[in-house]
Each structure stands twice: as C-alpha cells, then as structure tokens.
Amino acid sequence: ETGVTQTPRHLVMGMTNKKSLKCEQHLGHNAMYWYKQSAKKPLELMFVYNFKEQTENNSVPSRFSPECPNSSHLFLHLHTLQPEDSALYLCASSQVGGGAYNEQFFGPGTRLTVL
C-alpha cells in the first residue's frame, strides 16, 4: 500500500448503529486530519492530530469520536448519527516541522450514508 488509504470506501448505517472509519498513511508523516465534505459546502476540518496528540477539534458533535493510536493510523468512531451527517469523509496526512511545506496528502474518502 502507498499513500493514504481509507476503509471502508462506502458505508450505509442506521441512526442507532455504531461504526468506525479507518485511515492509514504509509508516508511517514507526523500529522493526520479528518475532513467532512458535504454536497455544495466547503471542506470542513474536523480533527487534527500532531504526533498522536489531538490539537484541534472544530466544534464537532460528540457522536463523532476520533482515535489516533499511532502516527500512522487514525480512526473515526461513529454512533447515533443523523441523516445530515451523510457526506464524504476524507483523511489526510502531512509532515509538520523540519522544513516541511504543509502539503497534505489525501485518502480516497469514505462515502457515508445515514438512513
């Protein structure tokens, strides 16, 4: 595997289900991000992890719970979601510091549909 991978690519869940999205980066980066992309809306930054520590939570509802066990893996745990949470969820990674230029590399996304 190369780059940033995300699983599953598609997910349909009911409002009472619990599911998790997985992201893995194979680039040796030290920062990882979750974004939400809804139709006709700008890209929304949800969470940022830098060296496994959460450094940003942009007022995301508690029904979204991130987890970063190491610098290569990032999870987004989902529970009791609402239909308006249906969107494309994108994971990205970047190298922070050491002369890096903040370029982010994105995974293919998980298309989430909440029924």
Add this chain to the structure above:
Amino acid sequence: AQSVTQLGSHVSVSEGALVLLRCNYSSSVPPYLFWYVQYPNQGLQLLLKYTTGATLVKGINGFEAEFKKSETSFHLTKPSAHMSDAAEYFCAVSDFNDYKLSFGAGTTVTVRA
C-alpha cells in the same frame, strides 16, 4: 487565520480552450499556496504548490499557476482543456508557521466537446 476566495463556483470551457481558475488569499506575508483537484468520488490530489522561489509554478497534467504577491493571487491556468480535466478544483493556503490548510470553496470545471 487565512481566508481563500475562489471566484466562480462553476466554470465551463470548450475542449481545447484556455482554463483559468481564480484564487485570492488574505495574508500580509507570503504563504504556502496549493491547488488540488478532486475527481468524482475520490480524494483530493495535489496539482501544484508554491513555497518559495520562482513565482510561476508548473504542475501535473499541464497546469501551471503564478503567485502574484501584489495582487495576493494564485490563479491556475491550462492552455488547452481536455475532457479529462472535468473535476472540482480547490485552492488552499497555509502560513509557514501553521501547518493547517485553509481551503477555498472549490470551482467545478466542465469541458464541452
């Protein structure tokens, strides 16, 4: 925090015509600038970036962009559009001391045969 404005949410061009996508940012110091492309149901792919040095930057798929500090702009161009250029394009910016990116709202490009 930086803000990014992409003029025009939708651009339609004929195959073979010039593609011009506009991006302006707010910053008092030169930032790092990026253009990303997103094809349907895919993630964002980096087209090109400006960090330092030459202000005309060449990217993949024949695209280029010019950093103009006096105009706080980073417009994206391609001399001759191809059908495969139909996608959504995002301009993004970051300060050199803030690793987060600020994205524009995106411009959807359609290419007419």
